[in-house]
Amino acid sequence: SQQGEEDPQALSIQEGENATMNCSYKTSINNLQWYRQNSGRGLVHLILIRSNEREKHSGRLRVTLDTSKKSSSLLITASRAADTASYFCATDANDSGGSNYKLTFGKGTLLTVNP
Amino acid sequence: EAGVVQSPRYKIIEKKQPVAFWCNPISGHNTLYWYLQNLGQGPELLIRYENEEAVDDSQLPKDRFSAERLKGVDSTLKIQPAELGDSAVYLCASSQGTSLSTDTQYFGPGTRLTVL
Numbered sequence: 001s002q003q004g005e006e007d008p009q010a011l012s013i014q015e016g017e018n019a020t021m022n023c024s025y026k027t028s029i030n031n032l033q034w035y036r037q038n039s040g041r042g043l044v045h046l047i048l049i050r051s052n053e054r055e056k057h058s059g060r061l062r063v064t065l066d067t068s069k070k071s072s073s074l075l076i077t078a079s080r081a082a083d084t085a086s087y088f089c090a091t092d093a094n095d096s097g098g099s100n101y102k103l104t105f106g107k108g109t110l111l112t113v114n115p
Numbered sequence: 116e117a118g119v120v121q122s123p124r125y126k127i128i129e130k131k132q133p134v135a136f137w138c139n140p141i142s143g144h145n146t147l148y149w150y151l152q153n154l155g156q157g158p159e160l161l162i163r164y165e166n167e168e169a170v171d172d173s174q175l176p177k178d179r180f181s182a183e184r185l186k187g188v189d190s191t192l193k194i195q196p197a198e199l200g201d202s203a204v205y206l207c208a209s210s211q212g213t214s215l216s217t218d219t220q221y222f223g224p225g226t227r228l229t230v231l
Contacts, residue, residue, distance in 0.1 A: 004157075035222075040224075040227075041224055042119070042206055042208075042222030042223050042225055043158065043208075043220075043222040044222070045219045045220065045221070048219070088157045088158075090157070102160045102163065102171060103160065103220065104160075105157030105159070106157050107155065107156050107157055108155075108156075108157055
């Protein structure tokens, strides 16, 4: 089952604009991660934010986490055509109350950056 | 540094046939994961190995799926017999340690399986 849900499902912007994607999740987490997946390729880890952190930056990426709302956002500033990809959030959550923790991914946001 | 290697990249089979996927993780990575990714969805964990031990196979459909990681390095994932609903991308990932909280997972390019 999917733990995270990204919003929007698809986003189309012009090069140079900022792109914001949101992720909501259901259960308590230790950390939340964002991944990028180019068409036909594997996932690439972008950034990890821990549950006791509220904001984190990496280059043109800014991630926020609001544990009270169980939500996170990924902001990509000054977007480029090469940023075109699907973006997934992933949380490390206990599997249905059992003892197995695993990374659970959302359905992703498809970002298209038009040149 | 070489990344996670998977083969084949694409596989087309008829239903009821067997199929196997191979994964070579990044050298020195102790933890290996197999994920299933359906079209328009995020990856879902099938099985996780720490060295040669399968520590989480709760999501693996054991009636038709099997996996092994002999010697704690390469891994194979097998489906026998394949069904139409198995058409998906099978992703392999590896991480150096065993902590989901701190260890980054590195993904291979995946094997796209089409069952006719």
